[in-house]
Amino acid sequence: MKVKSILLALALFGGASVANAQNVGDLLKGLGGNSDITSTISNVIEGVFTKSDLTLEDLVGQYESTGPAVTFKSDNFLQKAGGLAGAAALETKLQPYYEQYGLTGMPLSIDKDANFTLSVMKVKLSGTIEQGDEGTFKFNLMVGGKMKVGTFTAYVEKSGKNLNLMFDASKLKDIISTVGKFSGVNIAKTLSSLLDSYDGACVGFKMEYKGEPQADSTESSVSTSVDEDQQKDKVEDGINALKGLLNKKKK
Helix, strand or coil, X not given: CHHHHHHHHHHHHCHHHHHCHHHHHHHHXXXXXXXXXXXXXXXXXXXXXXXXXXXXXXHCEEEEEEEEEEEECCHHHHHHCCHHHHHHHHHHHHHHHHHHCCCCCCEEEECCCCEEEEEECCEEEEEEEEECCCCEEEEEEEECCCEEEEEEEEEEEEEXXXXXXXXEHHHHHHHHHHHHXXXXXXXXXXXXXXXXXXXXXXXXXXXXXXXXXXCCHHHHHHHHHHHHHHHHHHHHHHHHHHHHHHHHHHC
16 A cells, blocks of 8 residues: 555656656665565656666676566657556556567676677677767677677666666667567567557666676677587588589489
């Protein structure tokens, strides 16, 4: 009941609740109760992306995705989406798709040199991160350390050691679609249209901190991909050699 009362009070205060969003999570945790409810209420109250002075050093660590993270670029976009209730509804709608496509439990590692690895739908992405403005960062995504996917602006919020890593909704769709081509998984039309319909939304992942990154995380990811490519080349060479022998016998 205490949580419900505080949520109602914050809703009545309106804009003030958004301005003090960074303290809401700690306030609710202090009251005890179900952690999932506390997390959901905290996210609903925040609503709008909180600009910050986060640096690359603040992102270093190993993380694991626990579900969707949703915020909006401004109050105007938030209200167009239906206010705080609309933001909460989007997160609820995304949850089953995250579970279906393996977007929960994804490991993310960021080292002190701003290199990262991220496994999405069993496809390993890697690359570098560049500092942006007021809590934003540029992720240069590559597959296997060789094929460039693109550069995407990420909106990052940090609570304690945990991160909310988000992208423009349309860009997140592009990332998932691209990775799907390598994994053989096509995202559902419903998920695609859902991400398209929320203009001004930043959508991504809640990342739970798991510890310090491994020093060779990026290198191991790249070398693994190279080994897999070499194996494929050997198989293709073997098939070509077999075809050559068969053609000689026919002659």
